[in-house]
Amino acid sequence: MEAEAIGLASDVDFSVTALFWRATPTVKIVMLMLIGASFWGWAIIVQKFINYRAARREAEEFDRMFWSGEPLDELFDKIGTDPDGAAHKIFAAGMSEWRRSHRDDGQLIAGATARIDRSMDVAISKQEEKLTYGLGFLATTGATAPFIGLFGTVWGIKHAFEEIAISQSTNLAVVAPGIAEALVATALGLVAAIPAVIFYNKLSADSDRIMSGYEAFADEFTTILSRQLDA
Template identity: 40%
Template sequence: MTLDTLASTLSFAGDTGRLNPVKLFLDADIVVQAIMIGLILASIWVWTIIVTFMLRMGSVSRRCDDYEDGFWEAENFEAYQKDRRRGDVPMGKVAGAGLIEWRRNAATRSVDHEGARQRIAMAMNAAVGEEADKLAARLNFLATVGSVAPFVGLFGTVWGIMNSFFQIGQQQNSSLAVVAPGISEALFATAIGLFAAIPAVIAYNRFSHRVNMFEGRLQRFADKLHAALTRQLESR
């Protein structure tokens, strides 16, 4: 089905006053059409990120819940880490970083307790930051679309209005019937820009908050593990 056929299909019989988005797109200038296509593709990618992030965040939260419940009940943290094979869980990576550093310090003959505490904390803090960065990797695109898309749509509107005024000069007719269609097509670019930007801004704010909360949860887990590991070092 061609776009012309789709535009005819979407039109209501006998209702010529109703806006037809496909017709507005087809009648627009080539520059405005290119801008509209770019904004539509950006909107599709925004919604792809939204859906995938929600699914990923839900999966990560469930796996971390399961890991943490078993971790604090385990008698031996290293054995639990090895037996459960939880390297793909963010909490497992944080715990793994701390346990590796703890093992290195415990293997020395004379343990520098203060230095060991600092090294274990730094190792787990680095792991916490890495996991938070992985979760937030695609959120920058949402921020970019949210801030840029309205201006891109506005550029398409300005270009379309300029083209409409040019047509007025060519036809030497300033009738509203001549100007209105071109302006409507131009304003449609701004509407698409807002359609892409609004969900991007909302999703970015919401997801950034969730990433920050999750990072705080990892940090609290790291602090508890840090206290447990340093306690074991001091008892040696």
């Protein structure tokens, strides 16, 4: 009898595709959600790596320009008021406020340094939003995907027990397919969650380093302008 049950179970297709099509509608929805979250998460990860590499390269190029010894006014005239790069935008925001803070007679309006700081802070905040956009999805996926997969597993096991009760049999051919279908949901939850958690931590650290570079530049730039004010 046991050999017959094992033979029946061996005839069942246990591929992921077959298990998906045999699953209940609820478990199928859970699986599709997790597959979609996994693909979307990987799309964000790849895009962020591309964006962060470009941001680091642009910041390095701007640093070379900024510290080349070229007068700040000439550098500002060269890059314009609305440049493309993040570091360029922060510099342009500070220089724009610097020029607006001069009266017609050439004297500075009181509180120029504070306004320049605020202008660059706003520009930095905008760049931070761009850098971190999408990371929240990775964090949410990493935190919730295992539980969504567990819900699918619990629902699938519930359905498997119902099948056992209906068939009045507990042999392997009846139990194994239902349990296997249920466990696929947990596996998909882990497949979605593990990369999301790993790369969320990695990308968050990269974003913090890039933002620290922008903030350090803003502080140095403010110091340079303060020296000119004192002079």
